[in-house]
Amino acid sequence: MAVTGLLVAGCAQQPQTAQEFREAIPGAFMGKVQSFEAKRPLAAVAKTFQARAPECLNVAVRTVSQSSTSYQNILTVYHATVVNHPQKAELHLQRDFKSGVLVPGKVPPGGLYYLVADATPIDKSRTRIDIYAPSVGTDTLVRAINGWATGDNLGCPDMTKS
Amino acid sequence: MRGFIAFVGVTLLAACSSLRDYPHVAPENVQVKSKLESGSMFSSMRGAVHIHELDGTCHTSYVGTVKLDQPSVALGLPAERASYLVFVFAGSSFLGGSSSSTSAGTVLKPRPGYRYEFTVTYKENIYNVVLRESDPRGGSHELPRQQLKGCSA
Numbered sequence: 552m553a554v555t556g557l558l559v560a561g562c563a564q565q566p567q568t569a570q571e572f573r574e575a576i577p578g579a580f581m582g583k584v585q586s587f588e589a590k591r592p593l594a595a596v597a598k599t600f601q602a603r604a605p606e607c608l609n610v611a612v613r614t615v616s617q618s619s620t621s622y623q624n625i626l627t628v629y630h631a632t633v634v635n636h637p638q639k640a641e642l643h644l645q646r647d648f649k650s651g652v653l654v655p656g657k658v659p660p661g662g663l664y665y666l667v668a669d670a671t672p673i674d675k676s677r678t679r680i681d682i683y684a685p686s687v688g689t690d691t692l693v694r695a696i697n698g699w700a701t702g703d704n705l706g707c708p709d710m711t712k713s
Numbered sequence: 714m715r716g717f718i719a720f721v722g723v724t725l726l727a728a729c730s731s732l733r734d735y736p737h738v739a740p741e742n743v744q745v746k747s748k749l750e751s752g753s754m755f756s757s758m759r760g761a762v763h764i765h766e767l768d769g770t771c772h773t774s775y776v777g778t779v780k781l782d783q784p785s786v787a788l789g790l791p792a793e794r795a796s797y798l799v800f801v802f803a804g805s806s807f808l809g810g811s812s813s814s815t816s817a818g819t820v821l822k823p824r825p826g827y828r829y830e831f832t833v834t835y836k837e838n839i840y841n842v843v844l845r846e847s848d849p850r851g852g853s854h855e856l857p858r859q860q861l862k863g864c865s866a
Contacts, residue, residue: 606858691838698839706834706841709802711813 565656565663569643572664576683583686585693588679589700593672596680597633597640599699600670604631604642607695607707614651614711625651629710630661642668642696665689668696688713735764735777738789742823745788747781747833749802756806758835764788767795767820771864781833792825797861800842802835817842819858829856 566572576582589596608631616623626649634641647662648654654663666684673679680700682693691708698704751758760781765773776796779788790796798821803814817840823829828847834840847853 606860694837695839704839704841706836706839707817709813709815709835709838709840711815712838 565654565658567657567659569641569664569667572667573669573683576667581686583684585682585684586679587697587700588673588677589670589697589702590677591700591702592676593638593640593670593678595702596670596678596700597635599702599705600633600640600642600668601635603699603705603707604633604644607631608644608710610710611649612710612713623651627652628662629665632661638672640670642666642670644692666692666696670700732763732778735779735788738791741787741789742792742827743788743790743821743829743831744785745779745781745831745833746785747831748784749781749833749835750837751804752837753806756804758802758804760803760833760835761801762788762831763799763801764790765797765799767797767864771795771861773797773861790821790823790829792823795820795822795864797821797864798831800831800833800840802840815840817858818861819844820861820864821856821859 566575577584608629611626611628614623614625614627628647628649630645630647632641632643632645634643643664644666645659645662646665647658666682666689668683669681670678671681678700680696682696684693691712692710695704695706695708698706745762747760749758749760761778762781763778764776766776767773779786781800797818799816799818801814801816803812805812819842821829821844824846826849830845830847830853832841832843832845842858844856844858845853846856
């Protein structure tokens with residue numbers, strides 16, 4: 552899974568900002584933009600992002616795998632940021648490989664961008680969510696963000712599955 | 714320290730020989746209702762809650778563990794003393810022998826005479842820990858999860 556994010560960036564320079572990540576994902580190998588609609592006003596979606604993202608996503612995950620010929624121990628620290636604007640709410644998720652992964656290129660403060668979710672109003676009672684993320688390994692994360700946006704499920708994604 | 718730390722691979726809930734049963738504490742003021750689903754017939758999901766005491770400087774001291782092997786279990790936490798509860802979800806696959814666990818912690822300082830109910834779910838890789846406080850007169854409300862980082866025991 553750790554490789555996925557690196558593949559998104561490919562051999563090019565790593566996106567240094569959320570905006571660079573948004574621009575890189577559509578054309579990236581294993582990159583995907585997913586959109587859906589939440590039947591809640593932007594303010595409610597933003598409030599849920601603000602409440603759930605830090606609690607659920609600011610986590611550290613250690614992955615240990617071992618075979619007869621190899622041993623891998625990766626510590627990944629995730630860092631979530633929610634940015635609220637009058638007409639937009641952004642959720643940025645970065646991951647910082649503390650050990651076990653060599654990352655080519657410059658790593659932005661907070662770690663490599665892994666997912667960006669933008670919430671923008673469709674009208675007073677509906678919100679559009681655009682999620683920029685790798686196409687592999689982010690299914691649970693995307694479902695969780697969908698649940699927060701719609702208000703249907705406020706649970707946290709098991710980040711060991713991301 | 715981050716809100717929780719998840720370990721994948723060699724860490725197994727049952728393999729931790731240093732775990733011990735949480736002792737009986739009266740009154741049993743905490744109810745834990747759990748529903749854990751692995752989502753696959755080739756894997757299993759088990760839950761437990763590790764209970765730590767918190768001292769005045771928010772240092773933790775492990776007291777014991779309660780397995781969430783029943784839909785509802787009761788336990789007692791000392792009133793007016795902060796405890797740190799860590800809910801652990803441990804999954805294991807019958808194919809390939811892989812395992813993983815993730816956890817969510819919260820600080821709880823029970824008030825005398827109040828009752829607390831945790832509703833703990835894990836389904837399709839999404840988990841939730843919801844805490845409600847009920848006062849002696851029957852009113853209840855949801856309490857936010859309090860991270861150890863913001864502890865003020």
